[in-house]
Amino acid sequence: xxxxxxxxxxxxxxxxxxxxxxxxxxxxxxxxxxxxxxxxxxxxxxxxxxxxxxxxxxxxxxxxxxxxxxxxxxxxxxxxxxxxxxxxxxxxxxxxxxxxxxxxxxxxxxxxxxxxxxxxxxxxxxxxxxxxxxxxxxxxxxxxxxxxxxxxxxxxxxxxxxxxxxxxxxxxxxxxxxxxxxxxxxxxxxxxxxxxxxxxxxxxxxxxxxxxxxxxxxxxxxxxxxxxxxxxxxxxxxxxxxxxxxxxxxxxxxxxxxxxxxxxxxxxxxxxxxxxxxxxxxxxxxxxxxxxxxxxxxxxxxxxxxxxxxxxxxxxxxxxxxxxxxxxx
Amino acid sequence: xxxxxxxxxxxxxxxxxxxxxxxxxxxxxxxxxxxxxxxxxxxxxxxxxxxxxxxxxxxxxxxxxxxxxxxxxxxxxxxxxxxxxxxxxxxxxxxxxxxxxxxxxxxxxxxxxxxxxxxxxxxxxxxxxxxxxxxxxxxxxxxxxxxxxxxxxxxxxxxxxxxxxxxxxxxxxxxxxxxxxxxxxxxxxxxxxxxxxxxxxxxxxxxxxxxxxxxxxxxxxxxxxxxxxxxxxxxxxxxxxxxxxxxxxxxxxxxxxxxxxxxxxxxxx
Numbered sequence: 001x002x003x004x005x006x007x008x009x010x011x012x013x014x015x016x017x018x019x020x021x022x023x024x025x026x027x028x029x030x031x032x033x034x035x036x037x038x039x040x041x042x043x044x045x046x047x048x049x050x051x052x053x054x055x056x057x058x059x060x061x062x063x064x065x066x067x068x069x070x071x072x073x074x075x076x077x078x079x080x081x082x083x084x085x086x087x088x089x090x091x092x093x094x095x096x097x098x099x100x101x102x103x104x105x106x107x108x109x110x111x112x113x114x115x116x117x118x119x120x121x122x123x124x125x126x127x128x129x130x131x132x133x134x135x136x137x138x139x140x141x142x143x144x145x146x147x148x149x150x151x152x153x154x155x156x157x158x159x160x161x162x163x164x165x166x167x168x169x170x171x172x173x174x175x176x177x178x179x180x181x182x183x184x185x186x187x188x189x190x191x192x193x194x195x196x197x198x199x200x201x202x203x204x205x206x207x208x209x210x211x212x213x214x215x216x217x218x219x220x221x222x223x224x225x226x227x228x229x230x231x232x233x234x235x236x237x238x239x240x241x242x243x244x245x246x247x248x249x250x251x252x253x254x255x256x257x258x259x260x261x262x263x264x265x266x267x268x269x270x271x272x273x274x275x276x277x278x279x280x281x282x283x284x285x286x287x288x289x290x291x292x293x294x295x296x297x298x299x300x301x302x303x304x305x306x307x308x309x310x311x312x313x314x315x316x317x318x319x320x321x322x323x324x325x326x327x328x329x
Numbered sequence: 330x331x332x333x334x335x336x337x338x339x340x341x342x343x344x345x346x347x348x349x350x351x352x353x354x355x356x357x358x359x360x361x362x363x364x365x366x367x368x369x370x371x372x373x374x375x376x377x378x379x380x381x382x383x384x385x386x387x388x389x390x391x392x393x394x395x396x397x398x399x400x401x402x403x404x405x406x407x408x409x410x411x412x413x414x415x416x417x418x419x420x421x422x423x424x425x426x427x428x429x430x431x432x433x434x435x436x437x438x439x440x441x442x443x444x445x446x447x448x449x450x451x452x453x454x455x456x457x458x459x460x461x462x463x464x465x466x467x468x469x470x471x472x473x474x475x476x477x478x479x480x481x482x483x484x485x486x487x488x489x490x491x492x493x494x495x496x497x498x499x500x501x502x503x504x505x506x507x508x509x510x511x512x513x514x515x516x517x518x519x520x521x522x523x524x525x526x527x528x529x530x531x532x533x534x535x536x537x538x539x540x541x542x543x544x545x546x547x548x549x550x551x552x553x554x555x556x557x558x559x560x561x562x563x564x565x566x567x568x569x570x571x572x573x574x575x576x577x578x579x580x581x582x583x584x585x586x587x588x589x590x591x592x593x594x595x596x597x598x
Binding site: 071072073093096097099100101103105106107108109111112116117119120121123124125126163167 | 351352354355357358359361362365366369370433434437438439441442444445446447448
């Protein structure tokens with residue numbers, strides 16, 4: 001399988017692959033709702049062994065829910081999930097042996113020492129890593145006797161990553177691991193992730209930093225409103241973003257959105273007060289104005305958005321990123 | 330489990346030999362760290378073991394408590410306080426010592442992290458249970474041994490009865506503690522609920538007004554509270570013989586009802 005092959009959401013054939021050619025992660029048509037709230041609408045993607053796969057999207061897009069379903073913390077409403085061929089619910093115990101997870105906002109007791117925490121988590125696994133080597137790699141060697149309470153934010157993150165790796169997993173799932181880190185600590189974390197991949201671990205990285213995804217990931221799934229809106233290499237996404245245009249106008253009369261959404265050039269129609277914002281590709285402006293004219297509507301006060309949108313994130317999700325820091329640096 | 334085992338067979342070729350269960354040694358490691366935490370945050374130990382022992386020594390030094398009174402069934406006030414102080418220690422452990430770490434683990438995300446490892450998160454609860462049970466045994470032993478050796482309290486009349494009473498009392502109180510852990514969202518809430526429960530229950534145990542001096546209506550109420558029933562059962566075992574069925578049933582009922590409620594309402598996240 002070509003790791004860098006670009007694809008689109010939902011491109012999944014159900015043919016059973018032979019052992020060895022199976023993807024490390026395979027998610028098909030995942031859906032999860034909380035009452036009336038649709039957290040994940042329809043998410044499909046697969047991750048090849050040895051790949052660093054990014055899940056990118058704004059807060060509340062459904063990234064964390066997707067990951068939580070994948071590691072068996074939540075039961076999906078529908079869809080299938082396989083990690084190393086294992087079902088997160090039915091094969092939970094075996095799955096946890098081969099999938100290491102670093103969760104968002106998961107602390108540890110203040111009054112345990114780093115070494116005590118690592119020794120305990122090490123005992124949970126059948127084929128654990130060497131604690132000494134692991135803390136050396138993670139830059140925590142000097143902190144082995146320190147209490148959790150005494151660790152800096154970056155050190156806590158690295159300990160959390162150490163706990164995700166201590167079982168020598170085949171897959172490491174890292175959720176927002178660099179959020180809240182200073183730029184230097186973030187760069188250190190990136191080097192660390194590359195080092196882990198070089199040891200043959202498949203990495204699923206959840207992030208909302210475009211820069212992080214660009215720097216680290218072989219492929220990225222961009223998730224918004226519970227759907228995969230793009231699945232490509234970071235370079236492919238950037239190209240696609242450049243091709244994306246948006247326009248804004250005041251219609252002379254109300255019209256049905258369906259008029260525009262049927263157009264192949266249009267990906268999104270949004271109403272903002274008097275104005276309508278249309279996002280799409282190709283000959284977007286021509287297509288929109290012609291379609292409106294055919295319905296007897298004139299587009300007034302037309303503005304074209306052409307610059308300042310190198311960010312695939314904003315382009316493809318149509319939303320302003322909540323934390324701009326990562327995207328602009 | 331059979332389906333899990335079956336599906337596991339086919340997956341070995343890809344993942345190597347793994348049976349998908351956590352090593353048993355992991356439980357020992359969890360208990361070890363829980364013991365460390367209990368020793369490093371000694372509030373629970375001080376309240377559950379230290380305080381009853383200190384009160385025992387203070388009460389033992391009050392001359393008036395040494396008088397043998399007919400209303401106390403031929404024993405002294407001090408004799409009557411021994412079960413009350415055991416009760417004090419066990420209630421501290423059950424109502425505060427047990428639920429506080431469990432709720433803070435949920436608050437911190439420790440339980441969440443644990444559920445991504447091969448270890449079942451229930452092991453952490455069990456480890457807490459082991460630590461608190463061990464502390465409870467120390468409390469009981471300390472109060473009994475000190476009261477007998479230093480203050481001349483007679484040895485228990487019926488050791489089997491005492492053991493049964495204490496076991497049922499621990500079961501009932503721990504069930505209440507687990508119920509608190511299941512309804513409280515934060516460690517602070519546990520603290521409030523634990524204290525608000527502790528003092529009225531200790532009143533019915535006879536901490537301020539010994540049961541022997543309670544008016545009959547109050548005594549009737551006391552008999553149906555967990556600590557009242559416990560003091561009744563422990564007192565009888567120490568002074569006369571095997572306790573009556575009623576207090577034992579009351580304790581068992583608390584264990585069953587609150588055990589069920591705790592299970593029903595417990596939230597892992």
